[in-house]
Amino acid sequence: MSAVTTTNLSGLQLVSRGKVRDIYALPSSPEHLLFVATDRISAYDVILRNGIPGKGQILTQISLFWFKKLASIIPNHLVTADVDTMPSEVAPHRDVLSGRTMLVRKAKIVPLEAIVRGYLTGSAWSEYKKSGTVHGIPLPSGLLESQQLPQPIFTPSTKAEQGSHDENISPEQAANIVGQDICDRIARASTELYKAAAAYAHSRGVILADTKFEFGLIPKADGSEELILVDEVLTPDSSRYWPLEGYEPGKPQPSFDKQYVRDWLVGAGFKKGLESGPVGSEGRGWEINPDVVRGTQEKYQEAARLLIG
Secondary structure (H helix, E strand, O other): OOOOOOOOOOOOEEEEEOOOEEEEEOOOOOOEEEEEEOOOOEEOOEEOOOOOOOHHHHHHHHHHHHHHHOOOOOOEOEEEOOHHHOOHHHHHHHHHHOOOEEEEEOOEEOOEEEEEEEEOOHHHHHHHHHHOEEOOEEOOOOOOOOOEEEEEEEOOEEOOOOOOOOOEOOHHHHHHHHOHHHHHHHHHHHHHHHHHHHHHHHHOOEEEEEEEEEEEEEEOOOOOEEEEEEOOOOOOOOEEEEEOOOOOOOOOOOOOOOHHHHHHHHHOOOOOOOOOOOOOOOOOOOOOOHHHHHHHHHHHHHHHHHHHO
């Protein structure tokens, strides 16, 4: 099976290409968008040249599972993932889209990455070692790398344009960007979503260390705006999953996310400023070693198997 790293769907209007998703407008259904999860993979905000075959379908499968499971906490943008019930202009592309696309409601995207952390790892661990804080939030002294936090914490970041880097910010800074009311609603919803997902994942032998949510606003009949969950949700691309078996704080943990690719890239000589570096050669970008492609594919498949069977 070859990787689907780009799509070109005639009859549909391409709105944007993200790190993973191609988004299309539908001429016959202007209130909706088509989200297509490709097999692209990125690391350190760089899209790599080759993808992970089947990754987009796995991401879609996991997102659909979580959208359904968490729908009682907050509404989401999903309309359907059944290509046969989508507008007629989608049908000619059934072979490409099957299993990797969602028809969703249009929403006004809130310009925040709503990150919730339950464990001290990644950039949070780096900041904590320096200052005893995470996104400016003071934490108890003496915590270990990968240790579970006393309570999950809402640690937002900016939502940067593609090619730029998200910036970790404090909840107070987030409120200055989007307004206190919206920020509070997002903090409550994202923390509740994390707690529910983490409890379920734990029952399946998986630790949800941290995750990122995105939210949008849609108009209501009374003129107010309803907050909804958008984009993907709780996939290995947007979440840090660890196996529960063998978990031991005080060191890094093996993961089901993109860390495998990040570690390989660093070992191959990647660093910021070498986005079109020597592995891809001639400025064409970095290409993942075939063994790493297979290993990453297996990690995504294992995450799906453990979470949803």
